[in-house]
Amino acid sequence: MDDLLRAANAARANAHAPYSRFAVGAAVRTASGAIFAGANVECASYPEGWCAETSALAAMVASGAREVVEVLVVAEHDEPVTPCGGCRQRLAEFARAGTPVHAADPTCVLRSFTLGELLPAAFGLKP
Numbered sequence: 001m002d003d004l005l006r007a008a009n010a011a012r013a014n015a016h017a018p019y020s021r022f023a024v025g026a027a028v029r030t031a032s033g034a035i036f037a038g039a040n041v042e043c044a045s046y047p048e049g050w051c052a053e054t055s056a057l058a059a060m061v062a063s064g065a066r067e068v069v070e071v072l073v074v075a076e077h078d079e080p081v082t083p084c085g086g087c088r089q090r091l092a093e094f095a096r097a098g099t100p101v102h103a104a105d106p107t108c109v110l111r112s113f114t115l116g117e118l119l120p121a122a123f124g125l126k127p
């Protein structure tokens with residue numbers, strides 16, 4: 001998963017987070033092995049910003065890919081940073097209950113989950 005971490009770190013370096021100053025990067029691996037990354041994008045009207053995971057999924061969808069097989073989120077925080085509730089549901093649109101979701105700091109993965117663990121009893125999550 002070093003390739004996912006590298007891609008997520010590169011995207012995180014371009015995060016637009018002037019309000020929270022909390023830069024996040026995310027990367028998804030598709031079924032064909034391609035990697036798409038994204039960063040959080042904040043907005044002066046705070047609720048209009050979006051997360052790194054959503055940016056990565058948008059890049060993937062724009063390429064035509066639809067199947068996520070692995071996810072990584074990178075940030076610098078006391079605790080491993082996992083996707084927010086809305087991003088868990090968006091990931092569920094393209095991944096499965098067993099899809100690994102890694103929470104990393106810039107140097108390494110700190111903790112790994114499955115999407116099913118992060119979004120139990122989910123609406124529309126494929127087994």
Ligand code: THU
Pocket residue numbers: 017020022023024039040041042049050051052053073081082083084
């Ligand atoms: N954020 C992400 O991009 N992904 C996460 O998994 C957690 C939170 C962003 C949203 C906002 O721009 C900033 O981090 C602070 O919440």
